[in-house]
Amino acid sequence: MENFASAFLAAFELIVGFDPELVEIVGLSLQVSLTAVLCAGVIGLPIGAALGVARFPGRQAVIVVLNALMGLPPVVAGLMIYLLLSRAGPLGELGLLFTPTAMVIAQTVLVTPIVAALTRQTVEDLHAEYAEQFRSLSVGPVRATATLLWDGRYSLFTGLLAGFGRAIAEVGAVIIVGGNINHVTRVMTTTIALETSKGNLELALGLGIILIALAVLVNAAVMSLRGLSAQATV
């Protein structure tokens, strides 16, 4: 228990001291993960919506694969992106390996299935309710999809939040494609891994506490939005 006490103390000191390195690391973590979630939204929302509305042969198989990909191990995603971005790989020319951009790509790969799968579920449920009304109003498929996405926006927000949680918390992918380079690709989770390997367990745990606090903060913010708008979602 002593460890925990000193971990909290370490976290407290880091926050109160407004340690510039910590600010940089937290900032990069947020930036990489938020950008990844944004990209995953741009890719995953339309895919999920299309899967929720359209009926085509093989759709069930696509859904099964998508749901399975939600559990894609970050290390595997990282490895795939590494092989893709390595100088010896097909996209090596871009020189993106060991940059924050590579981390965004890897996290986008991790988050997109979550966003797409949850979007599919939300849109499909909503579509079951709206389908007759849409047909009655002669709403075309594109507008119907847009309507479903808008009306499902609070649930979809939760999906994006789940994606953000996965992105901000994972270490396996970013450490491979980012390289944990000081001041360049070092984020909260890779710092925690590094401090743990240095045996600085209190500091590592302190960083972990800050990470959790950050996640709680983001979730609370989004939930308060949902709460304030709960009437509209009934």
Next chain:
Amino acid sequence: MRHATAQQPIRRPQEAASIRPATVQALTFQAGGQTLLDGLDLALDRTSTTVIMGPNGAGKSLLLRLLHGLLTPSSGAVRWNGRAPDRAVRRRQAMVFQKPVLLRRSVLGNVTYALKVQGVARGARRTRAQAALADAGLAALARRPARVLSGGEQQRLALARAWATRPEVLFLDEPTANLDPAGAHVVERMVAEIKDRGTKIVLTTHDLGQARRLGDEVVFLHRGRLVERSPAQSFFDQPQSEQARAFLSGDLVL
């Protein structure tokens, strides 16, 4: 329609031929190996209110959906002035479901959405929607999320939304089934006003009183067949068929 009548007579300048009257020929619908509607022949005139009645499972809602083109018949045909109920025809109709399907947005947003789908210009949507809400007595609730309204208010909103698009034909599936008498009364008054503005009403109901109050003619279904079709007055006073008599006296359950 208190406010709208003076300002907004029904205008459909863009529409060429009316979609009324309608004919139904040998209409059959099968699902899961069962014949749910069996060879219906029917003609619906331009303006009178048609009440579809019958015990549970008679096929009332099904007929409504086939008329509106929500379902495709297994055989036979529905023709609106010669045209199948495709998208263009459906656009000139509207339907209110037993459990109203309201979008997760404001009361006003629900109405403007329908107008937007119909291609009403942005500027006109709001005015028209607000007029329709005023007619439905919902003006004060325009900003509320639609899905927190009471059952009666929701039904009125669905009706206002349908009416805002100025349909030539309005389908109502058990419009007051879940409402208390006061709520039902308001809805009936709205339906009567919409009819007075020249819209053809087709509704299903279990409520004999409602059928009497609103109906010009009654189409009586039993086990997927058309058993009787009469002017409302004579249907209630002198039902022709055995089943209708039993139904009216409360003996016919299925």
Next chain:
Amino acid sequence: MTLFKRLGFVLGAVALAVVAQPIDRAQAQDDRYIIVQSTTSTEASGLFEHLLPKFERMTGIDVRVVAVGTGQAIRNARNGDGDVLFVHHTPSEYKFIADGHGKRRFDVMYNDFVIVGPKDDPAGIAGLDSVTKALTKIAKSGAPFASRGDDSGTHKKELGLWAQTDVNPRQASGNWYRETGSGMGATLNTAVQMGAYTMSDRATWLNFGNKKNFEILVEGDPRLFNQYGVMVLNPEKHPHVKEGMAQAFVDWLVSQDGQQAIANYRLKGQQAFFPNAD
């Protein structure tokens, strides 16, 4: 506008502002950076944090260190993912050059490996001069030994030492010989928890913060010598290599300035690395 909408706008604006920042600051500075594939021991010991600012101040070149095991660093470099290789397993380094991946290799510095273990020393190896004798005693006693097991420089070194004994530790894998498959720090954490002996480079051990009741038991055997080498990747094989900047870094490391900077680095009051460039 409702409170909800207002809050939403504020949050959205903040999120967008965060996302819209240029994500890679140094990339904006005209690619004035090189990537060094190096080992955990140099990074975890804090050496780079001591050295790099000096070089960066002087040249304006940003040095980005990817710290992984020597084996992985070499593999990354073979793929061309980097400009400089800075590791500690000389035979592998020469192989790397022989295969055409690297230019000339330079000795940079050395330190040594140590055998650490619990203070109560169940195998009784404390103070032995011979590391092979110590390893043999550990094997005989059946006391746990934590191996990196990750193809790192330290791991290769350890296997090389076992090869000089009569023991084949791989046969005891999962028994008393435990391969963590992790970096030095993680392996030390594991060893401390299991009460297992392990071999560490001195710098990582000095900087390790979770020693508990562990201490250095065997040191000073010449066979525990730990040489670091550095080289620029061969631009003929890997055309994107920033040869000029990379060579500048290597040249600085082996220059008098660089060597002095290495010598000056102190970990807990002790010199961690000893410069030995020609």
